[in-house]
Amino acid sequence: xxxxxxxxxxxxxxxxxxxxxxxxxxxxxxxxxxxxxxxxxxxxxxxxxxxxxxxxxxxxxxxxxxxxxxxxxxxxxxxxxxxxxxxxxxxxxxxxxxxxxxxxxxxxxxxxxxxxxxxxxxxxxxxxxxxxxxxxxxxxxxxxxxxxxxxxxxxxxxxxxxxxxxxxxxxxxxxxxxxxxxxxxxxxxxxxxxxxxxxxxxxxxxxxxxxxxxxxxxxxxxxxxxxxxxxxxxxxxxxxxxxxxxxxxxxxxxxxxxxxxxxxxxxxxxxxxxxxxxxxxxxxxxxxxxxxxxxxxxxxxxxxxxxxxxxxxxxxxxxxxxxxxxxxxxxxxxxxxxxxxxxxxxxxxxxxxxxxxxxxxxxxxxxxxxxxxxxxxxxxxxxxxxxxxxxxxxxxxxxxxxxxxxxxxxxxxxxxxxxxxxxxxxxxxxxxxxxxxxxxxxxxxxxxxxxxxxxxxxxxxxxxxxxxxxxxxxxxxxxxxxxxxxxxxxxxxxxxxxxxxxxxxxxxxxxxxxxxxxxxxxxxxxxxxxxxxxxxxxxxxxxxxxxxxxxxxxxxxxxxxxxxxxxxxxxxxxxxxxxxxxxxxxxxxxxxxxxxxxxxxxxxxxxxxxxxxxxxxxxxxxxxxxxxxxxxxxxxxxxxxxxxxxxxxxxxxxxxxxxxxxxxxxxxxxxxxxxxxxxxxxxxxxxxxxxxxxxxxxxxxxxxxxxxxxxxxxxxxxxxxxxxxxxxxxxxxxxxxxxxxxxxxxxxxxxxxxxxxxxxxxxxxxxxxxxxxxxxxxxxxxxxxxxxxxxxxxxxxxxxxxxxx
Numbered sequence: 001x002x003x004x005x006x007x008x009x010x011x012x013x014x015x016x017x018x019x020x021x022x023x024x025x026x027x028x029x030x031x032x033x034x035x036x037x038x039x040x041x042x043x044x045x046x047x048x049x050x051x052x053x054x055x056x057x058x059x060x061x062x063x064x065x066x067x068x069x070x071x072x073x074x075x076x077x078x079x080x081x082x083x084x085x086x087x088x089x090x091x092x093x094x095x096x097x098x099x100x101x102x103x104x105x106x107x108x109x110x111x112x113x114x115x116x117x118x119x120x121x122x123x124x125x126x127x128x129x130x131x132x133x134x135x136x137x138x139x140x141x142x143x144x145x146x147x148x149x150x151x152x153x154x155x156x157x158x159x160x161x162x163x164x165x166x167x168x169x170x171x172x173x174x175x176x177x178x179x180x181x182x183x184x185x186x187x188x189x190x191x192x193x194x195x196x197x198x199x200x201x202x203x204x205x206x207x208x209x210x211x212x213x214x215x216x217x218x219x220x221x222x223x224x225x226x227x228x229x230x231x232x233x234x235x236x237x238x239x240x241x242x243x244x245x246x247x248x249x250x251x252x253x254x255x256x257x258x259x260x261x262x263x264x265x266x267x268x269x270x271x272x273x274x275x276x277x278x279x280x281x282x283x284x285x286x287x288x289x290x291x292x293x294x295x296x297x298x299x300x301x302x303x304x305x306x307x308x309x310x311x312x313x314x315x316x317x318x319x320x321x322x323x324x325x326x327x328x329x330x331x332x333x334x335x336x337x338x339x340x341x342x343x344x345x346x347x348x349x350x351x352x353x354x355x356x357x358x359x360x361x362x363x364x365x366x367x368x369x370x371x372x373x374x375x376x377x378x379x380x381x382x383x384x385x386x387x388x389x390x391x392x393x394x395x396x397x398x399x400x401x402x403x404x405x406x407x408x409x410x411x412x413x414x415x416x417x418x419x420x421x422x423x424x425x426x427x428x429x430x431x432x433x434x435x436x437x438x439x440x441x442x443x444x445x446x447x448x449x450x451x452x453x454x455x456x457x458x459x460x461x462x463x464x465x466x467x468x469x470x471x472x473x474x475x476x477x478x479x480x481x482x483x484x485x486x487x488x489x490x491x492x493x494x495x496x497x498x499x500x501x502x503x504x505x506x507x508x509x510x511x512x513x514x515x516x517x518x519x520x521x522x523x524x525x526x527x528x529x530x531x532x533x534x535x536x537x538x539x540x541x542x543x544x545x546x547x548x549x550x551x552x553x554x555x556x557x558x559x560x561x562x563x564x565x566x567x568x569x570x571x572x573x574x575x576x577x578x579x580x581x582x583x584x585x586x587x588x589x590x591x592x593x594x595x596x597x598x599x600x601x602x603x604x605x606x607x608x609x610x611x612x613x614x615x616x617x618x619x620x621x622x623x624x625x626x627x628x629x630x631x632x633x634x635x636x637x638x639x640x641x642x643x644x645x646x647x648x649x650x651x652x653x654x655x656x657x658x659x660x661x662x663x664x665x666x667x668x669x670x671x672x673x674x675x676x677x678x679x680x681x682x683x684x685x686x687x688x689x690x691x692x693x694x695x696x697x698x699x700x701x702x703x704x705x706x707x708x709x710x711x712x713x714x715x716x717x718x719x720x721x722x723x724x725x726x727x728x729x730x731x732x733x734x735x736x737x738x739x740x741x742x743x744x745x746x747x748x749x750x751x752x753x754x755x756x757x758x759x760x761x762x763x764x765x766x767x768x769x770x771x772x773x774x775x776x777x778x779x780x781x782x783x784x785x786x787x788x789x790x791x792x793x794x795x796x797x798x799x800x801x802x803x804x805x
Contacts, residue, residue, distance in 0.1 A: 003172050003259070004038070004241045005156040011176035013185045018156035021179070028178055028469055030169055031161040038241060039153035041100045042125060046070060047150050048092035049143045053084045058111040065119065067092060070144010078115035083133035090134050091120040091147050100126040122233070127153065128240040135233070157241055167364035168453040171262030181433040181470060190260075192373070194380045198224050198389035205270075205334060207397045210281035214304040215316065217339040218280055219371050219396045221379050222270060224332045226250060226388035235385070244357070249385045250326055250333055253378050255357070262453075263337060263366055263374035264358035266306075266314060270332035272324045275309030278336070280316065287312065291319045291354075303348040304340060317345040317362035318354050333382070337375035339368040368402045369452035402452055409446045409463050417461075418468055419479045430470045431463065492697060493596060496634075497579055500598060503633050507626055509575040509600060514558030516581065517548035522557040525678040526648040534648055536584040538592045551583035551592060555599035555690060556649045560671070563601060563686060564679045572684075573604035579693075596693035600626065601671075603686040620654050620670055623687035627658065627668050635701045639665060640730065649675050649688075658691075660699050666691035714745065715771040715783045719791060723800035725754070725763045732794055736769055739790045743783075745772040764803055 005018050014021060022032035049068040056062035056078065063084050065077045069092060077092070093099060094117040095107040105118045122128040122135045125147075141150045148154060160175065168174045173189065180187040198204075204222050209215050230236075231252040239246055244255050254265040270276060283289070283299035289312050290296045297315075299305070306314035313324040317340040326333065345362040349355060372394060379390050411424050427446065428438045436457075437449040450457040457463065468476060501511060519525075520537060528534040534553045543549035552558065555578050566574055577600035583592040602618045609615035624641070631639055640659045646652025647667045655669025668689035676682060723732070733747045751766035758764055769790075771783050794800060 001162055001170055002157055002159050002242050003175060004238060005158065006152065007172050007238060007241075008176050008179065011173060011188050011190075012180045012183075014179065014183075018158065022158060024182060025158070025160060025175070025178070027472060027474065028182055029163065030166070030175070030178065032158050033161050034159040036157045036159075038155040038157045039125075039127060040148075040155075041098075042148040042153060043146050044097040045091050045093050045099075045120065045125065045147045047137060047141045047143050047145050047147055048090055048119075050084060050086055050088050050090060053086055056111065056113060058113075062110065064113050067117070067119070068143045069094065069117075070142070073144075075116040076114055077117050077119055078110040078113050079119045079134065081119065081121065081134040083136065084119075089137040089139060089141050089143070091125065091137065093118045093120055099124060122236075128233070128236045129245065130236065155241070164364055165456040167361060167366060167455060168262065170361050170364070171258075172260050174262055174453070177435070181430075184433070190377060192376045192380050194376055194390060195383065196390045196392040198222070198391040201391040201393045201395055204391055205273075205277050205395060207278045207395045208280070209397050209399065210279065211304060212399045214282070214341050214344040215280045215338060216341065216400060216402075217368055217371050217396070217398045218278070219337045219375050219394050219398075220278060221335045221337075221375050221394045222332065222391040223335065223379055223382055223386075223388040224270075224391065226331060226333055226382065226386040228326070228328060228330055228386065232385065248326065250330070250382055253381045253385065254335070256381065257374055257378040258357060258361070261367075261370060261374045261377065262361055263370055264317065264361055265374060265378050266320050266336040266358075267326050268313065268320070268324045268334040268336065269326055269330045270334045273308040273313065273334060274311065276334075277309055278334070279307040279309070280338075281305060281307060283312065289315070290322045291315060292322055292325055293319070294322060297352055297354075300351060302344075302351055304344050306336070315348065315352070315354070316340055318349050318352070318359045319356055333388075335375060335378060335382075337371045337378070339366060339371055365455040367451075367453035372396055404449045404452065405458055407448045407450070407458070407460055407463060408441070409448050409460050411444050411446065413460070414464050414467065417464055419477055420468075420471070422467060422471070427467055430467050433470065434466060493693070496693070496697065496700070497596075499634065500579060500630070503630055504577045504600065507575075507629060509577045509626075512558070512562050512576050512578050513580070514555075514562060514578060515548055516552055516583070517544065518550060518552040518554075518557045519547045520550045522550075523553070523648070525675060526554065526556060527646075527672065527674060528648040532648060533584055536586075538583050538585050553582050553584055554649070555580060555582065555597050556675075556688065559599055559601045559688060560675065560679050560681075560686075563603060564681060567681060567684065573608075574601065576601045597690060598693055598696075599688060599690040601686055601688040602626070603684065617685065618687055620668075620687060623689055624656075624668050627666070627689045627691075631658075634696075635704045636660070636696075636699055641668070646672070658689075660695075663695060664692070665695050665699070710745075710772055710774075712773055712775075712777045715778050715780070717769050717771065717783065717787045718750075718766060719769065719787075719794070720751070720764065720766040720803040721791075721794060721798075721800045722758055722762050722764050722803055723798050725761055727763075727798050727800070729765055729767075732765065732767065732798065735794050735797060736767065736790055739793050740769070740771070740786060743771050743773060743778070743786065745770045766803075 008014060018035050022035050025032050046069060050065055051068050052066040054064050056064050062078055062080050065079055065084060067075050067077050069075050093105045095105060097105045107116050119134045122130045162170050177187050201222055205220060207218050207220055209218055228248050228250060231246055231249045235252055235256060236246040239252060239255055242259050246252050250267050254267050258264050282301050283303040283305045285301050287299045288296050289299055304316035305312045306316050314320045340362050342363050342365045345359055349359040375394055383390055415421055431438050431448055435451045439447040441447050448463055523534045537553060538551040540549055558578060559576060562576060579598050581594045582597045583594055586593050602623050604618060605615050606618045606622055607616045641656040642659055644655055644657040646655055650667060651670040651672045657664050658666045658668060666689060671686040671688055676684060729749050736747050737744050748768045749765060750768050753764035771778055
């Protein structure tokens with residue numbers, strides 16, 4: 001909500017700057033999002049008097065004005081405004097003056113007539129949005145004086161975020177009340193001086209409430225003989241500051257009082273109401289009603305309506321109707337001020353897709369006791385601006401008057417919860433500053449009666465919050481509760497999760513968190529078999545959308561959706577991972593089976609092109625290496641990678657299952673082209689792995705032992721052997737480790753050749769074997785004998801031959 005600092009100062013003395021006030025309001029729980037200057041930068045714009053106005057000899061819509069710029073200086077200005085009158089005072093910007101919008105005024109010639117400046121409209125100075133003519137100034141100003149010192153235009157606009165539980169602050173008076181309570185100043189509520197010179201209001205109209213639950217209170221007043229016209233500048237300016245467009249003097253007053261008091265009002269043309277009376281009731285199912293914006297709207301029984309004797313004339317608490325609006329011929333006005341049930345208004349506004357300044361306040365709850373005050377305040381201002389006779393009294397239908405809650409507040413309990421040492425007198429002072437009635441019951445208990453506008457205060461803890469606010473949250477001493485450490489340690493899965501997160505981010509991956517809901521078609525996209533666990537989906541009763549209609553059975557759809565979103569934003573170098581739960585339907589069970597899972601994805605360049613190297617794209621071995629590094633860092637050794645027929649989502653030609661003691665731990669490989677195409681990623685490659693965390697937890701070593709650094713030097717030997725292409729390198733490595741026993745420290749594949757120098761059915765593999773003893777330095781001849789024995793065993797079991805022969 002936007003409001004003017006100058007407007008606030010009319011109700012409470014403010015001795016601090018706008019930014020200091022913003023800090024105070026924020027600490028009170030009313031966050032000030034923005035503070036903007038208003039009406040500033042007008043120092044070079046002067047007050048001027050129109051000495052003469054004559055038609056432009058060569059332009060029908062222009063006038064040539066002789067202007068008294070003050071100090072005996074007269075200038076000629078060409079202007080096209082329609083409201084130019086000799087003797088009028090107007091704002092003048094001379095050559096070289098920069099206007100608030102950034103435009104610089106220049107001396108120019110317009111169709112043969114010299115123009116030495118510019119006469120300004122209100123919108124050209126940023127004061128309102130009115131451009132119908134130049135701004136006419138009060139007649140008692142002095143020509144030549146700066147406009148900024150002649151009128152109180154300089155102001156600050158505060159944009160305050162109002163929380164849903166504080167509807168009392170959705171008004172200038174409400175914010176002023178908070179400032180007065182926090183600073184100890186007095187709140188000056190506007191006095192009402194209303195001349196009631198018309199007939200009794202009961203003679204002119206009546207109000208019937210058929211739905212007292214939807215409308216607990218309805219008040220109406222009548223003004224006869226009003227003269228519609230534009231509002232004065234001060235009113236239009238204040239509405240403009242708050243973001244409301246000026247319409248006419250009657251409607252503008254209803255908006256002004258809404259902003260001032262927080263009470264929405266509505267003005268009806270009295271003679272357009274059939275039988276000149278009001279009936280409050282529910283809409284008929286399927287009724288079509290045209291609102292002020294000209295839109296026909298189909299209603300339901302959920303919508304509360306304001307009607308006359310024959311038809312609907314307004315959506316209660318939301319928007320008026322086109323059939324009863326104030327128009328140019330309006331003379332008599334019926335003014336509405338009511339309290340509508342917040343739930344009823346919220347439901348009606350939501351069903352219609354409408355949100356207005358009125359519904360915003362009614363949905364949160366307005367002051368039921370302030371209904372008549374706001375009505376009389378509006379009639380007083382309308383009478384002063386538009387004339388007319390105010391009917392005596394108001395119609396006030398109030399079937400069940402509001403009864404204030406009585407709350408008992410314990411001083412000791414309050415201090416115990418807040419960690420403060422407030423005295424009874426101090427608490428009483430704070431609460432009374434908020435216009436609450438406080439009655440001491442005994443030394444410890446206070447009986448507190450909150451005012452009607454504080455709809456959020458219903459319990460003792462609400463009062464404690466008010467005490468903390470007014471004293472200042474930053475003044476509450478920091479205390480720590482005494483907490484006994486739990487006897488049980490942290491759950492193993494949380495320890496594992498944090499460890500994996502640390503490792504994956506260390507490998508350069510970025511963690512993502514996606515919805516636990518996916519599309520029901522995800523299993524089809526991944527190519528899951530009919531009996532695949534991925535099809536054991538749990539549908540949602542009330543899904544957010546078709547794309548989020550079932551619980552996820554795999555983390556892969558979330559990774560792929562994230563990949564697609566990044567590619568669309570031209571982010572292609574990606575390393576992503578997610579830790580989360582997957583859900584599987586259990587037959588005969590109400591709740592699904594939940595399992596922890598981990599998945600990671602790589603795509604794009606592994607190494608970008610530099611002056612010293614060429615670009616290389618991510619491949620299968622990069623994602624496999626990341627998975628191996630993760631397992632090794634977790635202390636899991638002995639995993640075997642075996643080719644698979646292609647798990648759901650994976651390319652069968654470039655994927656493998658990860659086995660440990662015969663159990664599947666996870667999968668790794670390239671994303672299938674079918675999946676890439678389904679996510680509109682055709683032409684790109686992506687690689688991923690996924691791990692079953694539940695299986696992983698079962699094979700984690702309980703302890704990790706430190707392995708001492710080697711004391712004796714290694715002996716390195718290479719083996720280059722030609723084998724059948726179907727022979728896997730892991731098979732040969734197993735032979736080397738088996739035959740070499742404890743002396744083989746490590747085996748690495750350092751070369752693979754498939755080409756013209758070997759048969760099409762063969763390949764050449766080169767291994768580097770590291771021999772080392774933990775107890776002595778190995779003898780070269782001993783190593784050579786063992787190395788030859790290993791080669792013979794490889795040739796015997798694989799049918800391979802040494803590359804040299």
